[in-house]
Amino acid sequence: MTLARIAGTRAVRALAVGVVIFTASVVGIDSRLPESLAVLWPANAVLLAVLLRSRGAHRHLELWVAAAIGYVAADVSHGTATVPAVVLALANLSGVLMALLVCIRLGVAGVRDATPSTVVRLASGCVAGCAVGAVIGATVAVSYFGGTWSQGWLSWFACDLVNYASLLPVLLTVRRWRWTGVQGALTTAAMPWALLTVLLAVAWFMRDSGSAVAFTVPALVACALGGRMFATALMVMTSTVAMLALSVGVGASTAPAPVSTTTQIALALLALGPLVVAAATAERRRLLDELRQATTRDDLTGVLRRGEFSARAQELLADGDRTGAPSAFLMMDLDHFKLLNDRRGHRAGDQALVDFSAILRDVLGRAGSAERPGAIIGRVGGEEFAALLPGVTVERARSLAEEIRRRQEDRARSDFGPDGSTVSIGVSCCTGRRDLDELMMSADTSVYSAKRRGRNGVVVADTMLRAVGD
Structure with a gap:
C-alpha cells in the first residue's frame, strides 16, 4: 500500500x-x-x-x-x-x-x-x-x-x-x-x-x-x-x-x-x-x-481416537437399520512408514501423519449425501487410519480411495522422495445396519491384499456385506 x-x-x-x-x-x-x-x-x-x-x-x-x-x-x-x-x-x-x-x-x-x-x-x-x-x-x-x-x-x-x-x-x-x-x-x-x-x-x-x-x-x-x-x-x-x-x-x-x-x-x-x-x-x-477435544481427538493429527471413532461409527451403522442407506468403510495403512522414521527421523514421520490426515479431511469432507452428509475419520493405529462414509456407494468409495492414494503418493514423493510413504487402502461396503468389527475386518483383509500386490493401491472387498438378518 x-x-x-x-x-x-x-x-x-x-x-x-x-x-x-x-x-x-x-x-x-x-x-x-x-x-x-x-x-x-x-x-x-x-x-x-x-x-x-x-x-x-x-x-x-x-x-x-x-x-x-x-x-x-x-x-x-x-x-x-x-x-x-x-x-x-x-x-x-x-x-x-x-x-x-x-x-x-x-x-x-x-x-x-x-x-x-x-x-x-x-x-x-x-x-x-x-x-x-x-x-x-x-x-x-x-x-x-x-x-x-x-x-x-x-x-x-x-x-x-x-x-x-x-x-x-x-x-x-x-x-x-x-x-x-x-x-x-x-x-x-x-x-x-x-x-x-x-x-x-x-x-x-x-x-x-x-x-x-x-x-x-x-x-x-x-x-x-x-x-x-x-x-x-x-x-x-x-x-x-x-x-x-x-x-x-x-x-x-x-x-x-x-x-x-x-x-x-x-x-x-x-x-x-x-x-x-x-x-x-x-x-x-x-x-x-x-x-x-483432548479425550476424543488424536493429539498429533486431530482426527478421532480409536475408541471415539468406533463408538461414532457403530452409531451411524445402527442408524442404517432405519434408513437402509449404504455405507462404505476405508482402512488405510501407510507403506514403509518405519523406513521413513528410520531414515528421516520421527519428526518427519509425524509430519507425514499430519499431512495424510489433512488429505483425508479434504477428500472425505466432500463425501456423503444430502441425507447423510460427511464422513468420520479415525487413527486406529500408529500409521493406520480408518474412515466410515455413510450414504456412500461402493463406486463412490473406490473413487475417493483412489484420490486419497494418488494425492498421498504425490505428497510423499515431493516431500521425502523415495523415502516417502505411500498408502494401501482397503474398501468394504454394506447396506443397512452392520456390525463395525465385520466391516473393519473385511476392509483390513483388502489392505493386506493391496500390500501383497505391491502396495500403493486400492482393493475393494469382493462381496457387499448385507444387513443383519438378510
Missing part, C-alpha cells in the same frame, strides 16, 4: 470517528435535564470501543483530533460557549485516554472470549477513566449547576460509569456491525428476553425507581448462565437504559427529574455481575470443549 493511500485511509477513518463522536455527543446532549449532566452519554464508550478494537489506533493523532472536534462541535451547536465546550471535550478525552491506557496495561482488548478476570480488568479501566475525566468535568459541573467540587466530581463519575457499564460491553462483543449480530443475540436467548420484557413491564407499572433497579436481575442472570457474552451485554444495555428512563420519569405525569448518583452507581454495579457470570460460564464451556 502506498503512502498516499495509507494517509487517505487514515483521513477517512478520522473523519468517520469525528462524525460518530459528534452524533453520539448530540444524543447525549439531548438527554440532558435541567440542572444535571446528560442521562445518556454514549460518546465516551463509543470512542473507547473504537480505540480498543482497532490495534494501534490510539497512536494516530488524527483520530484524537477528530474526536475532539466532534465533542466541541456538538456542544457548540447546542448553544454551549466555546470555552466550556473545549473544557468538556478535554474532560471526556482525558477520561477515555486514562481508561484506554489502563486497559492496555492490563491486557484488555475485548470481552468476546473473556474470562471473569478480563471483565473485571475492563471495569477497572473504566473506573480509572471516569475518575480522571471527572477531575476536569467537575469544574464545569460546578460552574453550571452549583454545589461543591466533590459533588460535581461524583456526579460526573457516576454518569460516566453507568454509560461505560451499559454501552461498552455491547460495542466490544458485537462481532460485526450488522443487524444479524443483534438478531442472533435476540433469538439465542429468547426466554431471558421474554422474562426481561415482563419484568420491565412490571417495573414500569410500579413506577418505583428505587426498588425497580433490581427487578431485571433474574432475566440478566438467566441470560448470563447461557455463556453468551454479546446477548448478555445487549440485555444489560437494554435493562440499564430502561431503568434510567424510569428513574428520570419518562412517561410519567410529573416533570422529568435528574437521576441520582446512587441509582447510577447501582446500575453500573448491576451491569457488572451478569457480565462476569457470562464470562465464567463461557470460560467453563471452553475448558470442557478443550477437555472433550
Whole structure:
C-alpha cells in the first residue's frame, strides 16, 4: 500500500470517528435535564470501543483530533460557549485516554472470549477513566449547576460509569456491525428476553425507581448462565437504559427529574455481575470443549481416537437399520512408514501423519449425501487410519480411495522422495445396519491384499456385506 493511500485511509477513518463522536455527543446532549449532566452519554464508550478494537489506533493523532472536534462541535451547536465546550471535550478525552491506557496495561482488548478476570480488568479501566475525566468535568459541573467540587466530581463519575457499564460491553462483543449480530443475540436467548420484557413491564407499572433497579436481575442472570457474552451485554444495555428512563420519569405525569448518583452507581454495579457470570460460564464451556477435544481427538493429527471413532461409527451403522442407506468403510495403512522414521527421523514421520490426515479431511469432507452428509475419520493405529462414509456407494468409495492414494503418493514423493510413504487402502461396503468389527475386518483383509500386490493401491472387498438378518 502506498503512502498516499495509507494517509487517505487514515483521513477517512478520522473523519468517520469525528462524525460518530459528534452524533453520539448530540444524543447525549439531548438527554440532558435541567440542572444535571446528560442521562445518556454514549460518546465516551463509543470512542473507547473504537480505540480498543482497532490495534494501534490510539497512536494516530488524527483520530484524537477528530474526536475532539466532534465533542466541541456538538456542544457548540447546542448553544454551549466555546470555552466550556473545549473544557468538556478535554474532560471526556482525558477520561477515555486514562481508561484506554489502563486497559492496555492490563491486557484488555475485548470481552468476546473473556474470562471473569478480563471483565473485571475492563471495569477497572473504566473506573480509572471516569475518575480522571471527572477531575476536569467537575469544574464545569460546578460552574453550571452549583454545589461543591466533590459533588460535581461524583456526579460526573457516576454518569460516566453507568454509560461505560451499559454501552461498552455491547460495542466490544458485537462481532460485526450488522443487524444479524443483534438478531442472533435476540433469538439465542429468547426466554431471558421474554422474562426481561415482563419484568420491565412490571417495573414500569410500579413506577418505583428505587426498588425497580433490581427487578431485571433474574432475566440478566438467566441470560448470563447461557455463556453468551454479546446477548448478555445487549440485555444489560437494554435493562440499564430502561431503568434510567424510569428513574428520570419518562412517561410519567410529573416533570422529568435528574437521576441520582446512587441509582447510577447501582446500575453500573448491576451491569457488572451478569457480565462476569457470562464470562465464567463461557470460560467453563471452553475448558470442557478443550477437555472433550483432548479425550476424543488424536493429539498429533486431530482426527478421532480409536475408541471415539468406533463408538461414532457403530452409531451411524445402527442408524442404517432405519434408513437402509449404504455405507462404505476405508482402512488405510501407510507403506514403509518405519523406513521413513528410520531414515528421516520421527519428526518427519509425524509430519507425514499430519499431512495424510489433512488429505483425508479434504477428500472425505466432500463425501456423503444430502441425507447423510460427511464422513468420520479415525487413527486406529500408529500409521493406520480408518474412515466410515455413510450414504456412500461402493463406486463412490473406490473413487475417493483412489484420490486419497494418488494425492498421498504425490505428497510423499515431493516431500521425502523415495523415502516417502505411500498408502494401501482397503474398501468394504454394506447396506443397512452392520456390525463395525465385520466391516473393519473385511476392509483390513483388502489392505493386506493391496500390500501383497505391491502396495500403493486400492482393493475393494469382493462381496457387499448385507444387513443383519438378510
